[in-house]
Amino acid sequence: MSAEIVCVGTELLLGNILNSNAQFLAGELARLGIPHYYQTVVGDNPDRLQQAIAIASQRAELLIFTGGLGPTPDDLTTETLADFFATPLVERAEILQDIAEKFKMRRRQMTPNNRKQALLPQGAQVLPNRSGTAPGIIWQPRPTLTILTFPGVPSEMQQMWQETAVPFLKQQGWGQQVIHSRLLRFWGIGESALAAKIPQFFDYSNPTVAPYALDGEVRLRLSARAASEAAALKLIAPVEAELRTLTGQDLFGADQDSLASVVGELLRDRTQTLAVAESCTGGRLGAMLTQVAGSSSYFLGGIISYANAVKTNFLGVSRELLTQLGAVSEPVAKQMALGVQQQLQADWSLSITGIAGPGGGSEQKPVGLVYIGLASPERQVEIFEYRFGQERDREAIRYLSACHALDRLRRRLLAG
Amino acid sequence: MSAEIVCVGTELLLGNILNSNAQFLAGELARLGIPHYYQTVVGDNPDRLQQAIAIASQRAELLIFTGGLGPTPDDLTTETLADFFATPLVERAEILQDIAEKFKMRRRQMTPNNRKQALLPQGAQVLPNRSGTAPGIIWQPRPTLTILTFPGVPSEMQQMWQETAVPFLKQQGWGQQVIHSRLLRFWGIGESALAAKIPQFFDYSNPTVAPYALDGEVRLRLSARAASEAAALKLIAPVEAELRTLTGQDLFGADQDSLASVVGELLRDRTQTLAVAESCTGGRLGAMLTQVAGSSSYFLGGIISYANAVKTNFLGVSRELLTQLGAVSEPVAKQMALGVQQQLQADWSLSITGIAGPGGGSEQKPVGLVYIGLASPERQVEIFEYRFGQERDREAIRYLSACHALDRLRRRLLAG
Numbered sequence: 001m002s003a004e005i006v007c008v009g010t011e012l013l014l015g016n017i018l019n020s021n022a023q024f025l026a027g028e029l030a031r032l033g034i035p036h037y038y039q040t041v042v043g044d045n046p047d048r049l050q051q052a053i054a055i056a057s058q059r060a061e062l063l064i065f066t067g068g069l070g071p072t073p074d075d076l077t078t079e080t081l082a083d084f085f086a087t088p089l090v091e092r093a094e095i096l097q098d099i100a101e102k103f104k105m106r107r108r109q110m111t112p113n114n115r116k117q118a119l120l121p122q123g124a125q126v127l128p129n130r131s132g133t134a135p136g137i138i139w140q141p142r143p144t145l146t147i148l149t150f151p152g153v154p155s156e157m158q159q160m161w162q163e164t165a166v167p168f169l170k171q172q173g174w175g176q177q178v179i180h181s182r183l184l185r186f187w188g189i190g191e192s193a194l195a196a197k198i199p200q201f202f203d204y205s206n207p208t209v210a211p212y213a214l215d216g217e218v219r220l221r222l223s224a225r226a227a228s229e230a231a232a233l234k235l236i237a238p239v240e241a242e243l244r245t246l247t248g249q250d251l252f253g254a255d256q257d258s259l260a261s262v263v264g265e266l267l268r269d270r271t272q273t274l275a276v277a278e279s280c281t282g283g284r285l286g287a288m289l290t291q292v293a294g295s296s297s298y299f300l301g302g303i304i305s306y307a308n309a310v311k312t313n314f315l316g317v318s319r320e321l322l323t324q325l326g327a328v329s330e331p332v333a334k335q336m337a338l339g340v341q342q343q344l345q346a347d348w349s350l351s352i353t354g355i356a357g358p359g360g361g362s363e364q365k366p367v368g369l370v371y372i373g374l375a376s377p378e379r380q381v382e383i384f385e386y387r388f389g390q391e392r393d394r395e396a397i398r399y400l401s402a403c404h405a406l407d408r409l410r411r412r413l414l415a416g
Numbered sequence: 417m418s419a420e421i422v423c424v425g426t427e428l429l430l431g432n433i434l435n436s437n438a439q440f441l442a443g444e445l446a447r448l449g450i451p452h453y454y455q456t457v458v459g460d461n462p463d464r465l466q467q468a469i470a471i472a473s474q475r476a477e478l479l480i481f482t483g484g485l486g487p488t489p490d491d492l493t494t495e496t497l498a499d500f501f502a503t504p505l506v507e508r509a510e511i512l513q514d515i516a517e518k519f520k521m522r523r524r525q526m527t528p529n530n531r532k533q534a535l536l537p538q539g540a541q542v543l544p545n546r547s548g549t550a551p552g553i554i555w556q557p558r559p560t561l562t563i564l565t566f567p568g569v570p571s572e573m574q575q576m577w578q579e580t581a582v583p584f585l586k587q588q589g590w591g592q593q594v595i596h597s598r599l600l601r602f603w604g605i606g607e608s609a610l611a612a613k614i615p616q617f618f619d620y621s622n623p624t625v626a627p628y629a630l631d632g633e634v635r636l637r638l639s640a641r642a643a644s645e646a647a648a649l650k651l652i653a654p655v656e657a658e659l660r661t662l663t664g665q666d667l668f669g670a671d672q673d674s675l676a677s678v679v680g681e682l683l684r685d686r687t688q689t690l691a692v693a694e695s696c697t698g699g700r701l702g703a704m705l706t707q708v709a710g711s712s713s714y715f716l717g718g719i720i721s722y723a724n725a726v727k728t729n730f731l732g733v734s735r736e737l738l739t740q741l742g743a744v745s746e747p748v749a750k751q752m753a754l755g756v757q758q759q760l761q762a763d764w765s766l767s768i769t770g771i772a773g774p775g776g777g778s779e780q781k782p783v784g785l786v787y788i789g790l791a792s793p794e795r796q797v798e799i800f801e802y803r804f805g806q807e808r809d810r811e812a813i814r815y816l817s818a819c820h821a822l823d824r825l826r827r828r829l830l831a832g
Contacts, residue, residue: 011628013452014597015443016637019435022457027431036429037464041438041455044626048453055471071608073618074626111612131807133608153629159807181430192487192549196527202489210460210490212427213569221432276699276720282706283692283699286720290698293774293810301722304692304702310717310760314730344726358709391547391575394709 001174003029003036004060006052008067008077009152010043020154021066028161031229033175034062044074046083053084057145062174067152069134071113077149078137082121085141089119095126099133127164132156138168146172177225180232182207182254184220184243187407189250191218198246207236209243216400249414252407259406260288260295266413267298267348272377274409275346276302277315277336279327279353280370285402300344305336315339328353330371334381337373349375350405354386356394368392370401374408384408417590419445419452420476422468424483424493425568426459436570437482444577447645449591450478460490462499469500473561478590483568485550487529493565494553498537501557505535511542515549543580548572554584562588593641596648598623598670600636600659603823605666607634614662623652625659632816665830668823675822676704676711682829683714683764688793690825691762692718693731693752695743695769696786701818716760721752731755744769746787750797753789765791766821770802772810784813788821790828800824 005025011017022039029036038059042052049068056063068077082089095118103110117134120126127136127148134156136149148165150157169175186194191213195202201209207224222239226232244251253262267274276285282304289299303314308327311317317335325331336351354370361367368388375381386404388397421441427433438455445452454475458468465484472479484493498505511534519526533550536542543552543564550572552565564581566573585591602610607629611618617625623640638655642648660667669678683690692701698720705715719730724743727733733751741747752767770786777783784804791797802820804813 009628010626010639011635011637012438012455013442014446014595014637014639015439015441016597016599016635017628017630018439022428023431023434025431026429030430037459037461038468039428039455039457043453045453051475052454059467070628072611072627074624108606108609109612111608111615113611113615114608153631155631155808155812179430181432183432190524192527192530193524195488195529196525199527199529208490210426211488212425212433212486214433215569215571219427219432221427221430223426223430278699278702280706281703282711282715283694283702283718283720284706286694286699286722287697287703287814290696290700290720290722291811291814295698296722299698299722301720301726302699303719304699304706304717306702306706306712306715306717307760314759343730344723392571395707396571398703398707 001034001062002060003034003062003064004056005036005039006056006063006065007039007041008044008049008065010074012041013043021152021157024154024158025064025066025161028166030179030181032166032169033178034169035179036060044068044076046076046080049076049080050084053081061144061146063145063147065147065149066157069117069136069149069151071111071117071133078119078121081139081147081149085121087121087123087141090122091118092120092126095120095135102133127160129156129160130163131159136160177227178229178232179223179225180229180236181221181223182233182236182240184222184240184251185253185257186218186220186247186250187216187252187259187403189218194218194220194247194250198243201239201243204239207239209239215396216403249411252410258288258292259403259410261292263406263410263413264289264292264295264298266410270413272347273298273300275300275340275344275349277340277349277351278302278304279306279311279336280356281352281398281402282306284398285350285352285405288402288406300346303340303343311336314343326365328355328365328369328371330383330385333371333373333383337375337381338379341375341379347377348409350409352401352405354397354401356397358394368397370397372401372405372408374405374412376412382408382412417450417478418476419450419478419480420472421452421455422472422479422481423455423457424460424465424481426490428457429459437566437568437573440570440574441480441482441577444582446595446597448582448585449594450585451595452476460484460492462492462496465492465496466500469497477560477562479561479563481563481565482573485533485552485565485567487527487533487549494535494537497555497563497565501537503537503539503557506538507534508536508542511536511551518549543576545572545576546579547575552576593643594645594648595639595641596645596652597637597639598649598652598656600638600656600667601669601673602634602636602663602666603632603668603675603819605634610634610636610663610666614659617655617659620655623655625655631812632819665827668826674704674708675819675826677708679822679826679829680705680708680711680714682826686829688763689714689716691716691756691760691765693756693765693767694718694720695722695727695752696772697768697814697818698722700814701766701768701821704818704822716762719756719759727752730759742781744771744781744785744787746799746801749787749789749799753791753797754795757791757795763793764825766825768817768821770813770817772813774810784808786813786817788817788824790821790824792828798824798828
């Protein structure tokens with residue numbers, strides 16, 4: 001028994017959107033213990049969609065489709081599936097009524113194109129869509145094949161998955177062997193350096209240990225197969241413990257941990273507070289910190305000092321310094337950190353000033369030059385200089401700046 | 417002639433990461449006029465990777481692989497390709513030397529596992545990797561099939577693509593018919609309402625017009641096939657003009673425009689400035705605004721007033737109001753907007769205060785309740801109340817809050 005994910009939409013083939021639905025479904029299947037070995041993306045084209053259905057239905061017993069359920073003529077998933085399995089489409093009165101009610105509630109006019117969404121293959125069950133107008137189906141076109149369809153809108157798809165698909169799949173008893181993964185997450189070490197520290201682990205089979213690199217971050221994925229999540233975690237725990245010992249502080253967390261959430265826990269443990277002063281990141285560091293639920297217990301807020309006037313008026317950065325050395329300089333980073341710490345009466349503070357590009361660089365101060373200031377409760381400031389390189393784009397430089405600022409504070413808090 | 421994208425990595429099947437490489441390559445292929453009809457994701461498993469190669473090599477003449485070129489034993493792309501096409505691997509001295517130099521430059525120790533990255537199928541050209549240690553290949557295992565491989569790290573893949581793959585592909589002359597797409601982007605209208613306004617457009621064939629919905633946003637994709645990008649744009653222009661007339665101000669921009677960039681242009685045209693006061697969004701609005709290069713010409717900065725003390729001390733929000741009505745209330749949004757406008761001497765200001773959840777909601781003030789304040793140069797404040805619903809998660813509520821704030825300012829600026 002294995003599943004396959006088929007995402008339908010020319011927007012995916014044109015690169016207009018990220019395939020976040022595939023990621024969501026992949027994680028969910030792993031959690032349910034239903035293996036899946038392939039994902040396919042295909043456009044809004046009935047012939048090629050038929051070919052994708054032909055291949056997927058040969059190698060998997062559960063096919064999960066996203067996209068192509070909308071009201072417009074290029075939404076073809078339902079009718080193409082019906083076609084492929086030579087099954088007629090039938091208008092379902094309960095769906096039509098549901099759509100009409102939704103339009104009434106939202107005080108919008110129901111349009112004739114929505115009527116198409118009430119057509120389902122004969123014999124298919126409705127997979128209800130509580131928020132949107134496009135329902136999906138649960139359908140067994142033949143005894144050994146089950147098809148689930150979802151709209152492409154991520155929030156609707158996820159809600160339908162959780163409310164109807166998960167209970168259905170659990171009931172089928174297909175999730176025999178759970179594959180449970182745990183991610184160990186590293187900042188400040190490269191993939192091959194990390195791999196070289198722990199070569200023996202890559203021969204393990206249960207759990208397997210696999211590294212992969214993202215921009216700035218390296219991860220180790222520990223995946224175990226077992227009868228339950230608890231049993232899988234039991235296999236993972238001793239391996240994780242060994243890895244933690246061998247890798248030390250470069251490991252910042254696991255699974256859903258982020259640099260921001262880990263810093264938050266450390267601050268909460270000490271009942272200390274944090275404030276930020278951001279120039280080139282413009283709020284990105286604050287946004288990362290406040291992405292963590294409950295961050296109000298240690299994060300006070302900050303100053304987005306994008307204009308120099310804000311740096312002088314709110315953070316007490318000296319006008320002279322700004323004129324002589326420019327906003328992207330060590331002393332300005334220092335004054336920003338001390339200024340926001342004092343103004344917000346925070347125990348700790350972080351400041352960031354840099355050149356995110358694409359313009360504004362010079363030979364002496366190239367794009368990617370960033371200073372990070374870290375002020376301690378003793379009013380001591382450490383300054384860190386980074387050169388992220390001119391090849392990186394604006395958003396990557398801003399992202400790395402905010403992450404490294406958090407990582408510096410994390411290491412400082414761990415040092416005691 | 418068509419291409420196919422094959423992304424290799426168990427991390428994709430487990431949902432650990434988003435497949436941003438597929439999106440990047442898809443957009444690039446469209447830009448080059450090389451059609452591709454399928455994308456496949458497969459794990460780090462040699463048998464299944466062989467099956468994916470078998471299928472893809474039957475239906476496309478250009479195969480683009482990402483992932484599986486790393487130094488660790490689960491990186492199998494190169495050797496599986498060599499295996500499938502019954503070609504021996506050969507160690508390439510120039511790659512080995514390049515890897516050794518990179519390690520020397522970074523003052524890191526080269527590890528034996530990196531040696532594996534110097535093995536290429538006999539007859540393959542090196543596709544150089546300037547930033548990382550894993551080179552790719554350009555290989556014709558048979559006359560009618562070309563294979564390109566890239567590492568999975570997005571920044572390395574993109575650099576290799578731009579520097580070597582694009583010139584190579586252009587030289588082959590495969591990009592005969594350019595598919596050029598233009599996205600029209602809408603905020604504040606649903607997909608079916610938009611579609612119902614313009615039903616006749618969905619029958620067009622060149623350009624095609626296709627709608628799709630994202631969280632909060634609706635897009636129309638206009639795609640034309642033509643001999644060049646310029647010729648495609650000529651086909652698109654009159655259709656776009658008609659659509660703009662029919663849809664009005666719900667259309668906020670096209671292609672790479674964001675709500676933030678459009679607001680920025682409007683402010684720049686008037687030489688006016690903006691400041692923000694953010695509570696539940698914690699910097700996300702500022703981060704969106706400063707993601708736009710050149711935003712320093714109109715964006716002054718802001719106050720992240722996460723703690724109530726910051727609201728009173730920096731924005732002049734009354735302590736009494738905070739006690740009586742709570743931070744998430746219309747009057748507090750108003751005082752925040754006026755406070756930051758005055759403090760930063762900005763022409764316009766936006767404020768956001770709300771309950772992003774998952775905790776902190778009550779019957780009267782549920783999770784998802786958000787107030788947005790917009791102060792005009794005349795010191796008039798408009799307040800907008802949103803109820804994003806308790807089904808949405810914290811990050812979606814924060815994202816929608818920041819977007820709606822920008823959209824309110826956009827509509828206000830357009831109103832003159």
